[in-house]
Amino acid sequence: MFTLKKTPGKPFLVLNLSDPQLGDGEWAEGHKNRRILEHTVRTLVDRVKPDLITVSGDLSWAGSDHAYDMLADFLDSFEIPWAPVWGNHDNQNGPEYIDTVADRYLTHKYCLYEKGDPSIGNGNYVIAVEEDGKIVSAILMIDSHDRAPYTDADGNEQISWARLTEPQMEWYRDQIAALREMGCDDTSIIMHIPFYAYNTAAQAAYKNYDETARKTWTPETAIPGADCWNPGYEDALGVQYEGIGSYGIDDGVFEIVRDLGSTKYVIVGHDHVNNWIINYEGVKLVFSLKAGAGCYWTPVLNGGTVLKIGSVGVDGVHHEFVDVSALVAEA
Numbered sequence: 616m617f618t619l620k621k622t623p624g625k626p627f628l629v630l631n632l633s634d635p636q637l638g639d640g641e642w643a644e645g646h647k648n649r650r651i652l653e654h655t656v657r658t659l660v661d662r663v664k665p666d667l668i669t670v671s672g673d674l675s676w677a678g679s680d681h682a683y684d685m686l687a688d689f690l691d692s693f694e695i696p697w698a699p700v701w702g703n704h705d706n707q708n709g710p711e712y713i714d715t716v717a718d719r720y721l722t723h724k725y726c727l728y729e730k731g732d733p734s735i736g737n738g739n740y741v742i743a744v745e746e747d748g749k750i751v752s753a754i755l756m757i758d759s760h761d762r763a764p765y766t767d768a769d770g771n772e773q774i775s776w777a778r779l780t781e782p783q784m785e786w787y788r789d790q791i792a793a794l795r796e797m798g799c800d801d802t803s804i805i806m807h808i809p810f811y812a813y814n815t816a817a818q819a820a821y822k823n824y825d826e827t828a829r830k831t832w833t834p835e836t837a838i839p840g841a842d843c844w845n846p847g848y849e850d851a852l853g854v855q856y857e858g859i860g861s862y863g864i865d866d867g868v869f870e871i872v873r874d875l876g877s878t879k880y881v882i883v884g885h886d887h888v889n890n891w892i893i894n895y896e897g898v899k900l901v902f903s904l905k906a907g908a909g910c911y912w913t914p915v916l917n918g919g920t921v922l923k924i925g926s927v928g929v930d931g932v933h934h935e936f937v938d939v940s941a942l943v944a945e946a
């Protein structure tokens with residue numbers, strides 16, 4: 616576990632970046648996607664002045680050694696602690712590849728990363744935030760793997776995005792118990808792939824979910840206003856421009872998180888053009904803004920997501936949008 620110090624009287628700010636996902640070639644000097652990513656991150660760091668930068672997965676594409684190293688050097692240049700979790704594209708060549716990236720990341724001065732128990736993934740670890748000797752909040756960084764099999768309702772074997780495994784949820788329970796023993800009962804999860812309950816949360820929160828969220832919205836046609844939420848979800852915000860890329864059937868993860876009662880915020884990436892924040896049964900489920908143009912994106916949802924930790928735990932999450940229209944328009 617890492618412990619970072621919070622200054623009394625000031626919030627501790629976590630800037631989450633998601634899915635930067637540039638390939639080796641896009642890190643070439645002057646490449647437009649490199650300029651967009653660097654401008655986005657520099658703008659966010661200048662504006663937010665974070666105490667910690669997290670990266671919620673898909674840092675590049677497995678095999679892209681140069682891209683992983685360029686991103687790490689770039690993040691280290693801010694001289695602010697930064698902490699990654701891996702996404703499906705990081706894991707797509709198997710655990711051995713990303714383990715070699717982790718070895719190199721661990722040589723970076725400001726990189727926080729623990730490999731953890733390899734039997735439950737690459738890099739499940741905890742970052743605690745301490746004020747005056749007391750842990751006021753902790754972030755559980757969780758590896759959400761790549762893909763996994765499941766059996767659909769008709770009994771057919773299918774493959775979908777992965778789920779957190781049962782041993783991993785045991786690890787989660789153990790971390791919550793250990794933090795409680797240290798007097799901390801306020802936690803957040805940062806990971807890449809949304810767990811299944813992101814589907815049920817969206818269905819509960821959006822009016823006419825099937826007719827609207829998944830079918831007709833595009834960045835060009837509609838940004839739903841406040842009246843798109845069902846009663847009880849009026850404080851939700853954001854958009855869903857693509858289907859939720861979770862495990863194919865209910866993974867039971869949300870119920871464990873909700874019932875343990877420690878984790879109040881979950882931040883994921885993976886779905887590059889979703890950015891909603893929904894308070895679902897007492898847990899704020901968040902899609903982070905995506906940083907930069909890597910892979911697919913929409914400039915409308917470019918930026919980062921900020922978690923604000925106060926003296927008694929997390930007291931808010933919000934998106935910080937970064938306008939890159941001028942860079943996008945350049946040749």
Ligand SMILES: [Fe+2]
Nearest residue numbers: 673702703885
């Ligand atoms: Fe992803």
